[in-house]
Amino acid sequence: MLIELSIKHFAIIEELTIPFEKGLTVLTGETGAGKSIIIDAIGLILGGRGSAEYVRYGENRAEIEGLFIIEDDHVVIEKARELGIDVRDSMFILRRDITSQGKSICRVNGKLVTLAILREIGQALVDIHGQHEHQALMQPEHHLSMLDGFAQKELVQTQAEYQAIYGEALQLQKQVRNLSENEQEMAQKLDLYQYQLEEIEKAQLEPNEDEQLLEERHKLAHSEKLFSLLEDSYQSLYGEGRGLDYLTTSVSHLEEAATIDKELQELHESVSNSYFLLEEAAFALRDRIEKIEFDPSRLEFIESRLHDIQRLKRKYGSSVNEILEYAAKIEEELDSIIHKDDRVEKLQVQLEALWQDLLVEAKALTAIRKNAAEALTEAIHDQLRSLYMEKTIFEVRLQERSLGKMAPVVNGQAVPFGPEGLDAVEFYLSTNPGEPMKPLAKVASGGEISRIMLALKSIFSNQQGITSVIFDEVDTGVSGRVAQAIAEKIHGISIGSQVLCITHLPQVAAMADTHLFIAKHEMNERVITSVTPLSINEKVDEIARMISGVEITDLTREHAKELLELAEKHKQPV
Template identity: 50%
Template sequence: MLQELTIKNLAIIESLSLSFEEGMTVLTGETGAGKSIIIDALGLLVGGRGSSHFIRHGEDKLSLEGLFILADDNVVARKTLIDNGIDATDNMVVLERTVFKSGKNICRINGKLATTVLLRDVGSKLIDIHSQHEHQELMHDEFHLTLLDRYSGEAFQKPLQAYEKTFALYKKAQKEFRDFTKGEQELAQRLDMLQFQNQEIEAAHLQVGEEETLLAEKNILANFEKLNDNLNLAYNALQAESGGLSATSEAMRQIEAAKNVSHDFDTLHETIASSYYQLEDAAMQIRQALDQIEFQPEQLNQIENRLAEMNQLKRKYGKKVEDIMAYHVEIQDEIQKLANSEAHVGELSKNVEKLAHQVAEEASRLTALRKKAAKQLEAQIKTELGQLYMEKAIFEVHFSAKEEFSETGGDEVVFYMSTNPGEPAKPMTKIASGGELSRMMLALKTIFSKHQGITSIIFDEVDTGVSGRVAQAIAEKIYAVSVGSQVLCITHLPQVAAMADHHYYITKQVENERTSTNVKILKEDEKSLEISRMIAGTEVTELAKQHAEEMLSQASKAKSAK
């Protein structure tokens, strides 16, 4: 739902901020006051083609900002945002667009810079602008299948999801088959290369943890001289005539004598005695280490050669020994398959054939469900058109088979229609604009507004060319679309204005020789006066006022009955 709209320096609008609510909102006013400019602003905000010609005279740029509340069931818009790294966890979407005189555009979605393509993609999933000249999703053949699937309801979604999973497996199986059978010579070359790699890795007899052990041994051997010196010096420091053991022994002897005089020195004697025995043990361990270590240049050379061999394998097959060993297991499996390629090709072919049959079966099930839903849709559209006094109009859902299956199945779906008796139905996208097409589109909107996931629908003078009972029927249809959602409607029909929940009156004024647009939210008594003006024209008569009151009363009853 569109909640806030701010427009600055667009055509004759200098600065305008509007708040919108759920339900049906109409915008009325004299011709040229700026009603359509507000709709143009929304079109620009959701990615419409921008131009510096839109900028108010004398200004360097125009700016637009809109706050949308994301409907819970608008999963398509939410997915588009998530896929493009845009946060919408609070269900609020802020679109911003600035157009400069130079022609440069800056677009943002929730503060993140975006292209106009992404702005258009997101915007088309938030609002649907319908005018005599622009019919968005309903006027694009490629979207008709999606609309029919949404109309088909929850019962259709499970088989569709099941088909999508099967189709994904089928495409994967096809790729595996193609990759494996792309050429016998390539397969033979691949097998030779893998066998060489397998032999090279096997010959190395790699073991987990071996490299770490070798590096530790290499470090000892490479630093033999330094280590030997360290141990000798340490041993001499303890065992020399004036070394640590001798001095500690003397200290222990002296404290023992003191202990015989006073027991206050018992603990100190124990501490020194313990230190002495620990140092004596340490000296023994140093002596053993000195006896054990020896310079072994051949062993050092062997270790370095082994590490070099490992490094060479790592450069080819993995960063770590564990990676090389995992790769070894992988290529052994592929060697087995390649060595038995004929049998494996047969298995792959059978799998592709099996999945192709399954895809065809599930696609056929989808077609049957779609055709059933299409019959219901055709009947429902006929009822809607009858209520709009187009009893003889034709609406048909035409099916054709795709050349090959896709993610959506095997169906091409196009909506056909005929608005004149005796004329054959044609693709809806080929029908010329006019009052009859407006009614046809309104009938479709009445039904699809519940299935598109879009809760903001804009009608820009779609009631052109109608009057009388047809005008009343259109008014009631537009109101029906607004129930549970949001409709913004520019209208010149008093019947449509009378059905509105909210009425905005657009005027223009000249100040300091500049024209600007103003918007006023009408109160109940002001609504009656505006509808009187729409009925009577320039001069509002008492009869027109009475007619307006009666029209509002009838509208209230009609709304209560919905």
């Protein structure tokens, strides 16, 4: 759940820190006071689209930070760790800074992340429901994902298997298409690859040859200096009257001294061992000196060879190993082109087998969705009855997707495979007895759409791992007993979780466990927004204002008190 929200220099908000509690929190206030701005701020730390227009006039940046605490087994913890985000005490701090130039900086638990990662984490924590979701409900292309969200537990494994096979089939289909088309292009590739492979093979390259030749060239080019250095080093050790001669004398003297003082025996052995090591090194130096060659012809050959290799590098890779890898690659391509017909035939056989497997998985998906559609329909009807839409008939219709241009033929019939299976889903509705079922978008009013979405949210909130749900004026277009039913439904969603709700309905406000009043004031010729938690008496006045619109009377106060009493009775366990 969202524990605390900090906002600074955001729109008309100068600086705010708002604590939140479990249960239902409502935000009320006059139009334009900043209620939706607070929800916009939450949306931004969840990965919403930002803009320089959000930055308060005269400031360099807007800063928004939210603290969330979740259950230890929440799926987002594992997701965060996979992304390299440190998670302690099941706590998430999401931060978003937006500069006056429009640049966005995102952090999760102090780690800089991309906007996509912030969105992935944020959307697993909070579900914001506003007018855009009304639009999604009206668009049939979103209905399949809603149904799949309802059937997620039953669907997830089959869907994963389907998508794995679907991806493999598309890749294989692309290979077949590439091999089957563009004969002229294939002929040009054949000539080009044959020439390139012949040129590389003619060079008879060895792995790491360029590095070895460069090292040998360096030695040959400095062979005289190397000889001089090694010779001087050898003479310093083994020359007459040099290092080893002196060391021999030292060993002899220490040997005699050790016969007098036994504590010197260890020192004698150490110096003696050093002598033998240095003597061995001197012999090794002598061997290296004898192997040094002054071979101008070899150096000339190496220069020529490196020149040829450099010419090949400009065409085929930055090293001999890359050139050899390229040769292996085009050799494989050549084999594919030369034996194209055989390869196409084999790929076709593999592809047909994949289409068969895919059809099995697709039918399994359809069967799961049909069962889910029946269960969702029944659940929606239960919810709609409690929202005074008992005569409304809701239906989830499944039908086969339309055929695309490249639809494969399986068992002699074209099959409209898509990323999500064979199915297209659309919600249908009949709001009055005797009226035919019609697409939801064509028959539902604003108030009905609000109630249908609230019904869906009531169902989905029990199945998703979302820690907080935000309703942004979902009660638009309703009043009377429907408003009371919506208030009870929103409170029901908040039980055991957290719901934040912007509302203009006194019935919803009366259900609040926490009531925040949003107001704007002028200070130093600038508008600022304030957030005030309301006491019981202040809640009565605010709900009375929502009832009357302008003037608070004794009658509206009494009505407000009655609403609060009814709300308390509703909250009592049965």
